[in-house]
Amino acid sequence: MFTNTLLYLRHRSSLSIGYLFAVSSILLGIWVAAIPQTKQRLGLTDATLGLTLLLAPVGALTGVAIAPWVFRKLKVGTWMFYGSLCYCLAYFIQVSANHILVLMGALFATGLIGFLNGVSSNAMVDKLEQQQQRRLMSTSHGMYSLGGGISAGLASLFYLLQVPAIWQILLVALALAGGLFFLRNDLQAHQHRIDSERSLSLPKGGVIGLSFICFVSFMGEGCVADWSAIYLRESLGGSKAIAGIGFAGFSIAMALSRFNGDTLIPKIGNKRVAIGGCLLAALGYLLAISFSSIAVSIAGFTLIGLGFSCVVPILFSTATKVPGVSAVSGLSAVASGGLLGFLAGPSLIGILAEKYTMATGLSLVFFLALIAALVAWKNRYLVNTPTIGPTVNYPDQIL
Numbered sequence: 001m002f003t004n005t006l007l008y009l010r011h012r013s014s015l016s017i018g019y020l021f022a023v024s025s026i027l028l029g030i031w032v033a034a035i036p037q038t039k040q041r042l043g044l045t046d047a048t049l050g051l052t053l054l055l056a057p058v059g060a061l062t063g064v065a066i067a068p069w070v071f072r073k074l075k076v077g078t079w080m081f082y083g084s085l086c087y088c089l090a091y092f093i094q095v096s097a098n099h100i101l102v103l104m105g106a107l108f109a110t111g112l113i114g115f116l117n118g119v120s121s122n123a124m125v126d127k128l129e130q131q132q133q134r135r136l137m138s139t140s141h142g143m144y145s146l147g148g149g150i151s152a153g154l155a156s157l158f159y160l161l162q163v164p165a166i167w168q169i170l171l172v173a174l175a176l177a178g179g180l181f182f183l184r185n186d187l188q189a190h191q192h193r194i195d196s197e198r199s200l201s202l203p204k205g206g207v208i209g210l211s212f213i214c215f216v217s218f219m220g221e222g223c224v225a226d227w228s229a230i231y232l233r234e235s236l237g238g239s240k241a242i243a244g245i246g247f248a249g250f251s252i253a254m255a256l257s258r259f260n261g262d263t264l265i266p267k268i269g270n271k272r273v274a275i276g277g278c279l280l281a282a283l284g285y286l287l288a289i290s291f292s293s294i295a296v297s298i299a300g301f302t303l304i305g306l307g308f309s310c311v312v313p314i315l316f317s318t319a320t321k322v323p324g325v326s327a328v329s330g331l332s333a334v335a336s337g338g339l340l341g342f343l344a345g346p347s348l349i350g351i352l353a354e355k356y357t358m359a360t361g362l363s364l365v366f367f368l369a370l371i372a373a374l375v376a377w378k379n380r381y382l383v384n385t386p387t388i389g390p391t392v393n394y395p396d397q398i399l
Helices: 003-010 012-042 046-052 055-073 076-096 100-132 137-160 165-182 184-188 206-235 245-268 270-290 294-308 311-319 327-355 358-378
Strands: none
Touching: 003 012, 003 137, 003 245, 012 076, 012 100, 012 137, 012 165, 012 184, 012 206, 012 245, 046 100, 046 327, 055 076, 055 100, 055 327, 076 100, 076 165, 076 184, 100 137, 100 311, 100 327, 137 165, 137 245, 137 311, 165 184, 206 245, 206 270, 206 294, 206 311, 206 327, 206 358, 245 270, 245 294, 245 311, 270 294, 270 311, 270 358, 294 311, 311 327, 327 358
């Protein structure tokens, strides 16, 4: 147990990439816990907040459009370092925003930078898997989940100590930036440029199914991130300290599963894990919204994390091996679907919550998870005998 994770942490090359995954999630966790306070401070309704959150997916779509130009100009190591620093700054502005226009601009920036960071870091994991001939994707995403659990726990502690949100994000962003400077040489040692398409293209063939499953998985994660705290606090009457525990349980369950995913997935198979994970997540949503109990809802959110945990790593790995589709094109298509779900899904939930109830809004993800399980069952690229062979040829200086 955790054998692959220990090997992962012993290699500076994989550890530095894993840190980038953790940085993204730690920043997100601080933002998640600050959402209720931000909503109250700016006087936003559920619908207004939901529409405002749409600026993040708009930023992500902009990232899709400019990614080919960015990655032709910059080496992947250069982007990973400076892009992550900019991500810290964008989240600081987002959490401390004192006007809705500032919040909107910061959300756009986090969506844009987050997409570019996601493509570069996942592409580097794929490259390292080919070099080391072993699975790294699930463990890398486990680092993301671990960061979310840590940050949600930190946020709850901060609120117990009555630390204002602006000081929370300032302290965390500075600490994370310090880690980036410590790993700067390791990140910038990757002297590659991502071999990307020269223009925006829509996903084709079986990649559409992979993109849809990723859309649902990320939508499920985004809804837990953006709305679990509000649901526990406003719908179930939980305290500020309790509000972040739903996302913490979700992230910790996801992290523990992902840290063992690189060992377990080959034994169970990609297709079985994807189908079972979507069904388990659907059950988690059903528990979270069907009982007026904070404990049961937290258990449901935790089950959602367990269910979706290994689905996304499988999708990213599969996307690099679709016949007739370049590794980076497949990865970008799946990542685009995922980010749209993660960023646009919570906005839709907010609109439904404003018109009906929060539980009604969250029930949408329950039904989508069931559909995702069916799509996974029918997708011909999700196979039950996964391998890590040299599936794509990389030129010497091209990732």
